[in-house]
Amino acid sequence: MEKNRLEAFSDGVIAIIITIMVLELKVPHPTEQVSRPDKLTDLKELLPVFLSYILSFIYLGIYWNNHHHMFHATKHVTGGILWANLHLLFWLSLFPFTTGWMGENHLAPTPTAVYGFVLLMAAVAYYILQRRIIASQGRDSLLAAAIGKDWKGKLSPALYFAAIPFAFVSVWISNGLFVFVALMWLVPDRRIERALQQHAKE
Amino acid sequence: MEKNRLEAFSDGVIAIIITIMVLELKVPHPTEQVSRPDKLTDLKELLPVFLSYILSFIYLGIYWNNHHHMFHATKHVTGGILWANLHLLFWLSLFPFTTGWMGENHLAPTPTAVYGFVLLMAAVAYYILQRRIIASQGRDSLLAAAIGKDWKGKLSPALYFAAIPFAFVSVWISNGLFVFVALMWLVPDRRIERALQQHAKE
């Protein structure tokens, strides 16, 4: 029962974060130049905000999905797990801010680096939460088995980390890395998985 | 149990979308012309926003209602269903934006067309979700039987699609189509159903 309440609370927070992000997509208001902002061109300004919204929506979807599976394989909840979970939710709660900042500045270097930093911290928080759960459930637990080598969980923060300095070289490299990581979690292609696992072994 | 969490998450997102939409209904603030916007006439400007709020509220109510019934007839949830569901929630999450844009521009052609486009995409996303569920539950499943020929589900996107170009002829045709589709789902009149089914067979 304790677990249900933690899941419900996390779902609530993630659902609100996802929906609050859309508030950054601001309805265009009349300006001195445009008295009636009712043309498609008036939305052009919003395109980078919209694209970063899509990216963050997918990331939050992935987090919700993985959170879901992780707690499916969790039996009991300890105080440490509760706080590790809140720590994860804290970093996720910064997504609307970094998404909005990156979008409104048309993917400028610093906002892109900060976006990557928050992604990195969320990944670290997720990793800590996972460790906490496995520590309390035992190394032979269902979760430990289900995660296995967890190459995705280890590769993702490394790529976010790389994306931070790359933002000052070219924001397209950083954003390409963000999209690549999202696709890596999204696409359940077994061949890619196997190839990357092979690579991880070497 | 997995299903419950998906339902709870979807309910949360839809509940927040519905309530966030009302934030577009902005309390009138003092301007140079009106220092105390406390008259009924100060709300006149808000009427189109209010009307589009009602329309979108009903649409989200219909989606919640149908989502509810669809998952009632669903036994287990797969990864594909999870993502098809998130895809639907993505398009629903754009309702507050399109509703606000259409309302604030007093139902101008382009915002009306964009409103119709998002309705269309949500209907397509719903259809994909339904297909995914039936594919995983089997063609002889409860859901497949409950949906039957699904003429409403097929007619609605066609009408949304038609409403997009019509917005540039007359926004009243498009909005009439939106209201008609909403009523079609809302009114459980069996005679209309039978008549339209007959029409669909011919």
Add this chain to the structure above:
Amino acid sequence: MEKNRLEAFSDGVIAIIITIMVLELKVPHPTEQVSRPDKLTDLKELLPVFLSYILSFIYLGIYWNNHHHMFHATKHVTGGILWANLHLLFWLSLFPFTTGWMGENHLAPTPTAVYGFVLLMAAVAYYILQRRIIASQGRDSLLAAAIGKDWKGKLSPALYFAAIPFAFVSVWISNGLFVFVALMWLVPDRRIERALQQHAKE
């Protein structure tokens, strides 16, 4: 199970409405007159907004409470009940707007009348929902017995209705009526109940 999802959805919407209302309580920003709005006097402007926030918070608490009890005594949910419930949520969703408008205009007549109108419509929607549930559960049902003569449910809309024209005589009468109705539901004093029931019989 259907009932649980309706309850959860209603809880979600009411929880969001209650919390969104607090957004009308805007942090004072620097103006030409006040460069650092960090004094208690800078909150003075917010007092009417704060008082109307308290009033609406209590009203939403009462609605949640009664909704809770009503569905506790409900066995199954029909399509009609679902829509009657959404109709109630629609009027409740307008509380943040009317609360903000009344508060920002320091309880001016028209906003007070509109506040009363939305209270009235919510009460009517609640009554319709109650009728729908009793119609589906049977006149001998637990709910019908629990409600009894329902003098509170009948007196409240009458008082809201009276408060609308009174707002143009004196907003204090209207607001007094709003506070009185809230207290009537809040205070479980049996003597007042008995006295008013006696009065209702005569």
Add this chain to the structure above:
Amino acid sequence: MEKNRLEAFSDGVIAIIITIMVLELKVPHPTEQVSRPDKLTDLKELLPVFLSYILSFIYLGIYWNNHHHMFHATKHVTGGILWANLHLLFWLSLFPFTTGWMGENHLAPTPTAVYGFVLLMAAVAYYILQRRIIASQGRDSLLAAAIGKDWKGKLSPALYFAAIPFAFVSVWISNGLFVFVALMWLVPDRRIERALQQHAKE
């Protein structure tokens, strides 16, 4: 079952409060001085807002955590408990406002004192709720035993109370007290607990 709905509602409200607070962290917009606010220095202005966000996030996490445990040890819910719970949620709902006001004014004395006042009222509301539950469950109940002497619950409001006048001496003392109380609940160090319990006995 009644209890579940109260828990779910409280979770919903707390989840929304936590997430709404992040809206005070406003994406920097172009000004006359800065046409492209895309540098790290453009975030400098937000640092106090961010720090108060972290503090309030931790406080809400502690409240959620304790609320969770308290209701875990609660068997049935009465009308009085429902309202005592709503009273607690009311004070928690003011956190986004006081957090934003304190943060935007860079921890100025009055906003800090008001922040402390709302913390104090929330602690009082929590105490009332706890009393209500124990009164209905019996003095020998699980909850009464679990709470024990409740020195943390008694020390916290005393420290918040002290922090209010101290804000006019130095805001660092007040904020130090807020951080200390948060750490006191956060750190489950048994030695500190034992030491403070000893101190409480003397």
